[in-house]
Amino acid sequence: MFGTQNDSAHTLVTGIFCEMMSAADAVRALSACGFEDDDIELFGVLSGKADLTRPLLTLGVPVNEIDYYSTWFEHGAVLVIVRTSPYSRRNVASKLLRQCGGTLAAESLD
Secondary structure (H helix, E strand, C coil), X not given: CCEEEECCCCEEEEEEECCHHHHHHHHHHHHHCCCCXXXXXXXXXXXXXXXXXXXXXXXXXXXXXXXXXXXXXXXXXXXXXEEECCCCXXXXXXXXXXXXXXXXXXXXXX
């Protein structure tokens, strides 16, 4: 799932991956395209349930997306979050996440 969240400093691009290896491929692709390690976050639950609401809110992920991602986390999905600046890099991040197997949150939440 991909979503975007804007503020004056950056845009968040989020992609959900059903497979950890696909998420790792996405991180490698983002790094190869010039995204800094500090601009890429991975979230997931390896075993059992965990409440990731607070850390995701702190990063600026919208509440409706967090609720949606929680369902995916129960099935072992991994969320990749990319902070983009300038705003125009959002398209690059979205394209790379899609190419590596991520899906768009915005399409599923509408």
